[in-house]
Amino acid sequence: MNLRPSGSSEAKQKKFFDYSLMFIVIFLVCFGLVMLYSTSSYSGQVKHGDPAHYLKKQLAATGLGIVAMIAISKINYHFWKHFALLGYISSIVLSTLVFFIGREVNGSKRWIYLGPISFQPSEFAKLAVILFLAYVISKSAKSMTSISGMIKVILLALPIVGLVGKNNLSSAIIILGIAVVLIFVASPKYKQFIMIAGVGIIFITIFLSIESYRLERLKVWRNPENYEKGYQTLQGLYAIGSGGLFGKGLGESMQKLGFIPEAQNDMIFSIICEELGLFGAVCVIMLFLLLVWRFMVIANNAKDLFGALLVVGVMAHISIQVILNISVVTNTIPNTGIILPFISYGGTSVSFLLAEMGLALSVSNGIRFE
Numbered sequence: 489m490n491l492r493p494s495g496s497s498e499a500k501q502k503k504f505f506d507y508s509l510m511f512i513v514i515f516l517v518c519f520g521l522v523m524l525y526s527t528s529s530y531s532g533q534v535k536h537g538d539p540a541h542y543l544k545k546q547l548a549a550t551g552l553g554i555v556a557m558i559a560i561s562k563i564n565y566h567f568w569k570h571f572a573l574l575g576y577i578s579s580i581v582l583s584t585l586v587f588f589i590g591r592e593v594n595g596s597k598r599w600i601y602l603g604p605i606s607f608q609p610s611e612f613a614k615l616a617v618i619l620f621l622a623y624v625i626s627k628s629a630k631s632m633t634s635i636s637g638m639i640k641v642i643l644l645a646l647p648i649v650g651l652v653g654k655n656n657l658s659s660a661i662i663i664l665g666i667a668v669v670l671i672f673v674a675s676p677k678y679k680q681f682i683m684i685a686g687v688g689i690i691f692i693t694i695f696l697s698i699e700s701y702r703l704e705r706l707k708v709w710r711n712p713e714n715y716e717k718g719y720q721t722l723q724g725l726y727a728i729g730s731g732g733l734f735g736k737g738l739g740e741s742m743q744k745l746g747f748i749p750e751a752q753n754d755m756i757f758s759i760i761c762e763e764l765g766l767f768g769a770v771c772v773i774m775l776f777l778l779l780v781w782r783f784m785v786i787a788n789n790a791k792d793l794f795g796a797l798l799v800v801g802v803m804a805h806i807s808i809q810v811i812l813n814i815s816v817v818t819n820t821i822p823n824t825g826i827i828l829p830f831i832s833y834g835g836t837s838v839s840f841l842l843a844e845m846g847l848a849l850s851v852s853n854g855i856r857f858e
Contacts, residue, residue: 503603504789505561506852509782513557513830513845516775517550517838520831526739527759528833542752549835553842559854560846565795568847572623576644579616582609583651586603597655608836610652610659614750615840617648617663618801619847620673625674626794632674637685641671642687658824662808669804670797709822721819723748728818735765752833757817763836772831776810786852795851802844 514782525543532541582600586609590597599606621641631637645667668685675681697718704717727743730736741762744751751759761769783803788795806829813828815821827834829841 489560492704504852506782506786508787509779509845509852510849512775512779513796513842514781516779517842519555519711519772519775520838521546522738523756523760523763523831524752524833527744527756528741530745531750531752534746545831545835546838550747550842556839557666557842557846557849560843561849563850565798565847565850565854568619569794570625572620575612576648577631579609579613579648580651583613585609585653586655596707601734602645606836608834610656611699611836611840612667613648613652614659614805615844616837617645617666618641618798618805618844621645621667622794622797622801625670625797626792627739629674629793631675632671637766638675638680642667648699657824658812659827661812662805662826665808666801669808670801672795673800703825708855709819712819715725717823717824720749720755721823724755724817725819727755727758727762731762731765731769733765734767735761739764754813754827754832755817756832757814757828760831773810775812776806776829780807783848786848786855789855790851790856791856795854799848799851802848805844806841822823 507597513848521543521858524546525540528542529539532543533539535541536542586597588601591599591601591606591703596819598608598610600609601607621644624644625641628637645663645803649660649664651835652663662666667766672681708715708718708721712721723743727741728750730742736742741759741770743762744759748755748758757769757772760772780803783799783806785801787796790799809826812821812826816823827837
């Protein structure tokens with residue numbers, strides 16, 4: 489199949505729609521719902537008197553997200569250029585409002601409550617940054633050959649990184665990572681990119697040093713057995729180790745019975761390892777790799793730079809978040825409190841992730857082949 493941007497006779501060309509990407513996403517979402525119920529049924533029964541409590545809430549958010557994905561996939565992605573700046577400003581406003589009207593949950597003020605509906609502005613900020621930076625870079629692609637152009641993009645991302653990072657370090661790292669990946673893709677000069685990356689590392693180091701509790705995480709990471717806060721990490725490692733090659737079987741986890749706090753959130757990958765073993769964990773990782781591959785195919789064949797950068801931004805978001813989550817669960821890096829895309833419990837996250845998938849599908853829909 490010869491994919492190429494539209495330019496020859498439209499009569500000889502057909503639309504392309506990446507059904508492979510859509511099927512992978514649907515499979516991940518369905519698998520996530522199964523694992524969520526398996527992981528959270530005990531906690532749901534104990535805390536809410538309903539083993540399907542978390543599943544029902546996730547189903548509602550997933551349904552909303554699928555509707556958004558389908559609707560966005562049918563809209564020409566250039567339409568969203570008109571909302572790039574508005575989305576960027578809105579994300580700054582919402583991230584600021586968290587400090588004043590946000591509700592603290594588990595020691596972190598990350599949620600805004602509108603009646604019975606809870607909302608995490610950091611998830612909206614990720615989508616807003618992808619859209620805004622893709623628009624800015626595509627409008628001034630030539631400036632990306634200079635270090636001043638790269639710095640401009642980083643400076644545009646820093647206000648949101650700082651606001652989100654105050655209460656949600658992992659999301660701030662993801663947003664900064666998205667900006668860095670977009671710069672890397674758009675810039676032909678790697679030496680300047682390395683300089684910018686170095687500045688980013690220095691910024692992150694200073695940011696980590698501002699709050700003492702972040703430095704404490706480094707101590708807990710190195711010796712989790714010596715700290716009370718290392719309990720969750722140790723229990724997660726026990727779950728991974730006890731799963732063996734093929735696991736104990738779906739629903740047979742012991743660690744989810746109150747040993748791992750809030751297992752349905754950040755630590756759900758450890759329950760996958762316990763119930764489905766190394767085989768199940770590798771299959772999950774392979775699914776995410778297939779997802780990244782489809783993003784690369786779409787980005788490489790997108791008909792313009794804006795579409796390619798949109799898909800690269802979504803790819804960066806998913807990739808960084810998966811790497812961070814699995815690294816935290818396996819204690820490869822300090823705990824940052826990040827969920828596994830499409831699988832962990834989180835209504836705001838799955839809704840916006842599916843909306844991002846809609847953007848990628850919309851770009852794929854713009855590809856033409858003979």
